[in-house]
Structure formats: C-alpha cells, structure tokens
Amino acid sequence: MNAPAGQRLEGPGLAAHIAQEPAIAFRNVSKSFADAGGAAKVTALDALDFAVPRSSITCIIGRSGAGKSTLIRLVNGLEKPTSGSVIVDGTDVSALSESALRPVRRSIGMIFQHFNLLTSRTVYDNVALPLEIAGVNRRAIEAKVMPLLDLVGLADKSRRYPSELSGGQKQRVGIARALATDPKVLLSDEATSALDPETTRSILGLLKRINAELGLTVLLITHEMQVVKQVADRVAVIDGGRIVEEGDTYSVFTRPQHPTTRTLLADVVGVHLPAFVTSRLSPEPKPGADAVVKVIFTGPNATEPVLAKLGETMGLHLNILAGAVDEISGRPYGTLVVSMDAGPETLARARGFIHDLGLETEVLGYVV
Amino acid sequence: MWFEILRLIVNATGETLYMVAVSALIGSLIGGPLGIFLATSRRGELFAAPAVNGILGIVVNATRSTPFIILVVAIIPFTRLVAGTSIGTSAAIVPLTIATIPFVARLIETAIRDVDPGLVEAARAMGATRLQIVSKVLIAEARPGITLGITLTVVSLIGYSAMVGAVGGGGLGDLGIRYGYQRFMPSVMLAVVVVLIVLVQIVQTVGDLLARHFDKRARRT
Numbered sequence: 001m002n003a004p005a006g007q008r009l010e011g012p013g014l015a016a017h018i019a020q021e022p023a024i025a026f027r028n029v030s031k032s033f034a035d036a037g038g039a040a041k042v043t044a045l046d047a048l049d050f051a052v053p054r055s056s057i058t059c060i061i062g063r064s065g066a067g068k069s070t071l072i073r074l075v076n077g078l079e080k081p082t083s084g085s086v087i088v089d090g091t092d093v094s095a096l097s098e099s100a101l102r103p104v105r106r107s108i109g110m111i112f113q114h115f116n117l118l119t120s121r122t123v124y125d126n127v128a129l130p131l132e133i134a135g136v137n138r139r140a141i142e143a144k145v146m147p148l149l150d151l152v153g154l155a156d157k158s159r160r161y162p163s164e165l166s167g168g169q170k171q172r173v174g175i176a177r178a179l180a181t182d183p184k185v186l187l188s189d190e191a192t193s194a195l196d197p198e199t200t201r202s203i204l205g206l207l208k209r210i211n212a213e214l215g216l217t218v219l220l221i222t223h224e225m226q227v228v229k230q231v232a233d234r235v236a237v238i239d240g241g242r243i244v245e246e247g248d249t250y251s252v253f254t255r256p257q258h259p260t261t262r263t264l265l266a267d268v269v270g271v272h273l274p275a276f277v278t279s280r281l282s283p284e285p286k287p288g289a290d291a292v293v294k295v296i297f298t299g300p301n302a303t304e305p306v307l308a309k310l311g312e313t314m315g316l317h318l319n320i321l322a323g324a325v326d327e328i329s330g331r332p333y334g335t336l337v338v339s340m341d342a343g344p345e346t347l348a349r350a351r352g353f354i355h356d357l358g359l360e361t362e363v364l365g366y367v368v
Numbered sequence: 369m370w371f372e373i374l375r376l377i378v379n380a381t382g383e384t385l386y387m388v389a390v391s392a393l394i395g396s397l398i399g400g401p402l403g404i405f406l407a408t409s410r411r412g413e414l415f416a417a418p419a420v421n422g423i424l425g426i427v428v429n430a431t432r433s434t435p436f437i438i439l440v441v442a443i444i445p446f447t448r449l450v451a452g453t454s455i456g457t458s459a460a461i462v463p464l465t466i467a468t469i470p471f472v473a474r475l476i477e478t479a480i481r482d483v484d485p486g487l488v489e490a491a492r493a494m495g496a497t498r499l500q501i502v503s504k505v506l507i508a509e510a511r512p513g514i515t516l517g518i519t520l521t522v523v524s525l526i527g528y529s530a531m532v533g534a535v536g537g538g539g540l541g542d543l544g545i546r547y548g549y550q551r552f553m554p555s556v557m558l559a560v561v562v563v564l565i566v567l568v569q570i571v572q573t574v575g576d577l578l579a580r581h582f583d584k585r586a587r588r589t
Contacts, residue, residue, distance in 0.1 A: 076493050078489060078493060101495070102497065103495065104495075105492070105493055105494060106494065106495040110490070110493040112486060112489075112490060114486055116486040116487050116489065116490035118487060118505065118508065118509060119509060119584050119585045120508045120509050120511060120584050129491075129494065129504065130495070132504065133491070133495060133496045133497075134495065161584040163584060163585050163586035181494070181495075
C-alpha cells in the first residue's frame with residue numbers, strides 16, 4: 001500500500017506501511033544459466049514478479065524444472081538473478097556482496113529436502129552450528145538450543161547423531177537449526193518430499209505452529225499438492241519461469257484458472273468420475289440422455305439437503321455418480337457429481353434452483 | 369652376535385619411525401591444505417580458481433608419477449639446501465616429505481569431495497564464511513576419510529623409507545638390504561620384514577579405529 005503523495009510516513013502510518021510491505025518481493029527477476037555445453041542459455045526465471053506477504057505461509061508449486069529451486073535460492077542469495085531485484089525485509093539481497101549477505105542470511109532460515117544435517121555432529125551441535133557461525137558464546141548457545149529442541153519435540157535426543165534418527169526427526173532438527181538465529185523468514189525447499197504422508201503431516205503441523213506462534217513468514221516450494229492444501233495461506237503456480245497464477249489457496253484450488261494449475265490439481269481436488277461414466281460422456285445433449293452435473297459446495301449452504309429438495313420440487317430422478325469433501329486450508333470444499341433425467345429446459349431450471357441455494361454447478365456432459 | 373643384531377634392528381626401527389613420523393607430519397601439514405584447496409578451487413566452488421587448480425593438479429601428478437628413488441636422487445641439491453647435507457637419516461626426510469605432499473593432497477582432496485555439497489549449501493545459507501565452511505563443515509565431515517588417508521600415507525611412507533638407504537638414510541629397509549641381502553643373513557632379513565609387518569599392522573589398526581570413531585554416519589550392515 002502506498003501512501004498518498006505528499007503525506008509523510010511516520011508514527012503509526014509508518015508502522016502500518018512496514019506491516020503492509022511484503023516480507024519478500026521479486027521484481028522483474030530473470031535468471032538464466034549457461035547450459036552444460038556452455039554455449040546456449042537456459043532461462044530458469046523470466047521477468048518474474050511476485051510478493052510474499054508478511055507472516056504468511058506461501059507455497060510455490062510447479063513441475064520439476066519449472067524454476068522453483070532457483071526462485072527460493074534467490075531469497076538468501078545462494079543464487080543471483082541475471083536481472084531484476086529480490087527484496088527481503090526491505091533489503092535488496094540481489095545487490096549485496098557475499099560478505100554483506102552473511103548477516104542477512106542469518107535472518108533467513110532454510111530447511112532442505114535431504115535435511116543437510118552434519119553427520120559428525122549431534123542433534124544439539126547441529127542446532128548450535130548457526131549460532132557458532134554467528135559467533136554466539138557457549139552459554140548463550142545452550143540457552144537457545146534446548147528450548148528449540150523442546151519446541152520441535154526432540155529434547156530427549158539432543159546427544160544423538162542424525163544417523164540414529166528417522167526422517168521426520170531429522171527434519172525437526174533441520175527446523176530447529178533454521179530457527180536458531182531467530183529468522184524473520186523461513187525457506188523450505190521441498191522439505192517434506194522425502195517423508196511419508198503421516199510424517200509430512202506432522203512436519204507441516206509444526207511449520208504451521210511456528211508460523212502462528214512466532215509470526216514467521218514461511219515460503220515453501222513443493223511439487224506436492226497435498227502440502228499446499230494442508231498448510232498454505234497463499235499459493236503461486238510457477239511454469240516456464242513465470243508465476244502463471246496466484247491467490248489465496250482456497251480460491252486457487254477451487255477455481256483454478258491457468259491450464260497448468262488445472263493439470264497440477266487434477267488429482268488432488270474434487271472428484272474423479274468412474275471410467276464407465278467418462279467413456280460414455282458426450283459433450284452434446286441427446287434426446288433421452290441424462291445430464292451429468294457437478295455440484296460444488298463451498299459456503300455454509302453445504303448443509304442444506306439440496307438434492308432431496310431438488311428431486312422433490314422438480315420431480316427429477318437423481319443419481320449420485322461421485323462425491324468428495326476436501327479440506328483446503330481449513331475450509332471444506334465439497335463436490336458431488338449427479339446425473340439427472342432432465343431436458344435442456346428442466347436442466348436450466350434445476351441449475352437455477354441450486355444456484356439460489358448458494359451452490360455452484362457445472363455441466364460435465366450427457367450420458368445415454 | 370644376536371644381541372648385536374637386536375641392537376641393529378632396534379636402531380633401524382627408531383630411524384624408520386623418526387623418518388616416517390617427521391615426513392608424515394610435515395607432509396600432511398603442507399599436503400592437507402593443498403588437498404583442501406584442490407577440492408574447493410574448481411569452477412563455481414568455494415575458492416574458485418580454475419587456472420591455479422589446473423596448474424597445481426599437473427604439479428601434483430608430475431610429482432606422484434616420478435619414481436621415488438629417482439626423486440630422491442634428483443632433488444639432492446634441494447635436500448642439501450634444506451638439511452645441510454644430502455646424506456643420513458635427517459637428509460632422507462626431505463625427499464620423503466616431498467613425496468608425501470602430493471600423496472596426502474590427493475587423498476584429502478578425495479575425502480573432502482566426498483562431503484555432501486548440500487551441507488556446504490546449508491552452511492552458506494546460515495551465513496558461514498568460507499573458512500568456517502572449511503573448518504566446521506568440510507574438515508569436520510571428512511574426518512573419517514582424512515584419517516584413513518593419513519593412515520594410508522604412513523603405511524606407504526614405511527615402504528618408501530626402505531629406499532632411502534640409497535642415500536644413507538638408514539632405517540629398517542636399509543638394514544634388510546645390507547645385512548640380509550649383501551651379507552647373506554636371511555634371519556636379519558626375516559626379522560626386518562616381521563618388524564615392518566607389525567608396524568604397518570599397528571598403524572592400520574589404529575587408523576581404522578580412529579576413522580570408525582569419527583564416522584557417525586549410518587553403518588550399512
């Protein structure tokens with residue numbers, strides 16, 4: 001939010017301005033690499049603009065090779081953009097030298113797909129490492145490490161080595177380590193991709209808790225849609241080095257616009273029609289055919305006995321083909337696919353009836 | 369007579385240990401950092417200096433491919449400059465050290481290269497300086513490999529030291545050749561070989577134990 005021209009920013013106005021400023025902003029960022037041969041350039045990011053709101057959990061999803069890893073590494077300067085700037089907490093990190101980046105990096109925690117814990121150090125010493133690097137004294141390190149191990153539930157494992165831990169425990173150590181220097185931003189590079197679904201859930205729960213308790217901005221990149229669904233407030237879809245779609249998770253997941261988003265979400269949200277239906281589905285109405293309609297429940301009307309009323313008032317015969325209820329960032333999202341013996345006119349009236357109840361419909365096709 | 373031979377063996381063992389210890393120590397002190405540099409100075413790495421890396425690589429290879437006995441003779445002027453003489457046990461330390469440096473360097477280079485690059489990335493993300501990355505990540509993580517490399521170096525040095533009899537270096541190898549071979553005393557030869565076997569066995573066992581102690585990675589069974 002920009003202040004009107006001429007208005008000076010101070011006091012509460014300044015505070016509000018800072019609060020509104022995104023934690024991370026990518027401005028017209030491009031990044032290209034020389035390919036293996038060295039001659040041709042490979043464009044990883046192409047004039048990308050993107051902002052991560054303060055204290056949000058923002059997910060970037062995309063296929064492998066879409067530029068996700070490059071994007072997240074720009075935030076702590078592990079990669080430099082070819083052009084454009086990356087602003088973290090008001091500082092243009094893309095303009096900083098390696099030595100000027102060091103203090104900035106201490107305010108940005110990072111967790112990794114393969115945890116990247118030092119095998120030669122105990123759990124305690126791994127969490128202590130960023131503090132040692134920052135030159136913190138031994139006593140202050142101890143005062144910091146034990147509460148962090150408590151936070152991630154590993155206080156009893158402080159003298160163990162990473163090789164003695166499970167994958168989920170290793171990532172908990174990774175999280176504790178990333179939090180050791182009190183960062184404002186936490187970067188997660190596919191942090192749950194090497195974990196089983198149950199462990200993934202518990203790690204995501206931990207990230208959510210940290211986000212809520214510490215007000216930390218979390219930026220995750222992942223190719224796992226389940227991760228986004230469970231944890232993200234906001235989601236951005238990257239494809240071909242650009243952000244092709246972004247918004248709050250619920251809207252993007254329930255109303256995906258871009259073809260890439262639709263493809264990525266195809267198996268995650270909503271229902272799958274059984275093959276015997278899809279094989280007989282035709283896009284044009286035929287005499288005597290039943291209309292196949294998807295009814296989408298998003299609002300509080302999800303509890304209304306819609307179908308019963310519909311059958312009753314319109315005298316329709318409804319047949320349920322598929323149904324599912326998802327939970328997307330904590331909100332229910334229901335989909336039901338029904339077939340009804342309705343001609344074009346009746347169908348339009350039936351849809352109007354459903355819309356009046358606050359639900360949405362989509363005609364998928366017609367089956368004989 | 370037997371007492372005399374025993375005295376010779378004890379003396380020769382002392383000379384061997386002295387030569388091996390000093391050249392292993394100095395060789396590692398120079399070869400270690402060289403190895404770390406070789407492992408981290410290629411394009412895009414921590415201390416990227418591809419040209420220097422290339423030249424050092426060639427020098428290291430050249431030194432390693434020179435047969436040790438030729439190296440001993442070839443660097444006699446240098447040995448005289450450093451040790452003040454080109455004959456005797458102390459003088460023999462010079463060529464032994466020169467041969468050790470590239471040997472250790474390559475072994476330590478390999479050990480450092482084995483460290484997961486993800487750990488270096490994690491340390492960079494924490495804001496570590498390059499020297500902190502070397503000391504807290506690379507050396508710490510490569511300790512088992514470095515230990516085994518130095519063990520191998522010491523074992524090889526025990527073998528090399530047998531050749532410095534050519535310049536009056538003394539030691540067990542020299543004793544074996546002069547008494548066992550030239551004076552037809554196979555029992556001395558046998559005794560020398562037994563002492564060498566025991567020495568190597570001890571060094572290797574200690575090295576293995578140390579490396580095992582340092583290695584906290586999951587053990588494959």
